[in-house]
Amino acid sequence: MPADWRDFVALTKPRVMTLVVFTGLCGLLVAPGHLSPILAFTAILCIALGAGAAGALNQWYEADRDARMKRTAGRPLPAGRMDRQSALHFGVGLSFFSVLLMGFATNWFAAFILAVSILFYVFVYTIWLKPRTAQNIVIGGAAGAFPPLIGWAAVTGDVAALPVALFMLIFFWTPPHFWALALFVRMDYANAGIPMLPVVAGERTTRRQILFYTVIMAAAALAPVLLRLTGLVYGLTALIATGIFAVLAVQVSLSHETDPAQMRAERRLFKYSVLYLFLIFGAVVVDHWVKLA
Amino acid sequence: MTPEEQKLIQARQRSRSIVMAVVLFALVMLFFGITIAKMSH
Numbered sequence: 001m002p003a004d005w006r007d008f009v010a011l012t013k014p015r016v017m018t019l020v021v022f023t024g025l026c027g028l029l030v031a032p033g034h035l036s037p038i039l040a041f042t043a044i045l046c047i048a049l050g051a052g053a054a055g056a057l058n059q060w061y062e063a064d065r066d067a068r069m070k071r072t073a074g075r076p077l078p079a080g081r082m083d084r085q086s087a088l089h090f091g092v093g094l095s096f097f098s099v100l101l102m103g104f105a106t107n108w109f110a111a112f113i114l115a116v117s118i119l120f121y122v123f124v125y126t127i128w129l130k131p132r133t134a135q136n137i138v139i140g141g142a143a144g145a146f147p148p149l150i151g152w153a154a155v156t157g158d159v160a161a162l163p164v165a166l167f168m169l170i171f172f173w174t175p176p177h178f179w180a181l182a183l184f185v186r187m188d189y190a191n192a193g194i195p196m197l198p199v200v201a202g203e204r205t206t207r208r209q210i211l212f213y214t215v216i217m218a219a220a221a222l223a224p225v226l227l228r229l230t231g232l233v234y235g236l237t238a239l240i241a242t243g244i245f246a247v248l249a250v251q252v253s254l255s256h257e258t259d260p261a262q263m264r265a266e267r268r269l270f271k272y273s274v275l276y277l278f279l280i281f282g283a284v285v286v287d288h289w290v291k292l293a
Numbered sequence: 294m295t296p297e298e299q300k301l302i303q304a305r306q307r308s309r310s311i312v313m314a315v316v317l318f319a320l321v322m323l324f325f326g327i328t329i330a331k332m333s334h
Contacts, residue, residue: 002302003305004309036334045323
């Protein structure tokens with residue numbers, strides 16, 4: 001039975017792609033220089049397609065594991081709506097297409113970073129780290145932090161302090177974001193044999209680690225304004241938004257809840273962490289426009 | 294293969310062909326736009 005085209009779309013993890021596209025777009029918008037609208041659109045399309053390709057290859061490799069998790073059992077491969085070879089061909093094809101298109105439309109440095117981000121997500125995170133260590137998302141989080149660098153590089157052909165600061169922000173945001181989720185879907189990960197921190201080290205350690213990484217993330221969030229890479233608009237937004245993040249992280253760290261269905265603080269932190277990234281990156285762009293005005 | 298399964302396969306193939314045609318047309322437009330942008334740069 002041929003797979004439905006909607007299953008190919010599902011293979012690209014469209015919800016994850018939203019955040020990737022947004023942070024990439026912000027990197028592109030705040031970069032000095034000019035890129036024509038059609039080339040800027042192409043650059044963002046390439047970032048989206050690259051992320052989609054990485055997502056497809058991730059689902060191809062993890063099909064057996066996904067089948068053992070409630071959260072992922074409905075995906076096209078574990079649900080049996082698509083054969084593995086189609087997913088592999090789709091992922092590899094999309095990877096090459098996105099990188100080559102980025103290179104031809106913008107520059108080869110941006111294409112190089114895009115290629116590194118896809119390879120990092122597939123080989124370093126999915127294949128190497130995820131099944132082996134509880135620190136998988138700490139190091140693997142780098143894969144999701146590349147888009148602002150790629151967006152910036154698409155315009156300028158190089159990287160500078162601001163996109164590196166934004167990279168660090170997403171890098172340190174990833175552990176509290178994922179571990180908040182991992183706390184209330186712990187059994188899913190345990191059943192699939194994935195050594196997520198709550199499964200391996202327990203809930204107390206995970207809650208402490210969430211707080212620890214929130215502190216580092218807060219420093220990374222305030223670094224752009226302290227280094228004078230951004231202005232007051234970003235500074236105020238970062239201060240307030242990070243303050244709320246910290247309060248939610250403290251609530252999670254103080255919680256003793258063990259029933260996933262009752263983990264309200266954890267769900268709140270997870271949901272807010274997504275909004276937080278949108279707020280912070282939106283503020284970077286608004287701050288840039290205010291400076292230009 | 295039952296007639297229902299055959300019908301489903303044909304419906305999927307048709308929808309995939311339509312989506313592929315739309316994607317190819319969009320790519321043609323995109324490459325045209327990129328070429329114009331590159332030439333006027």
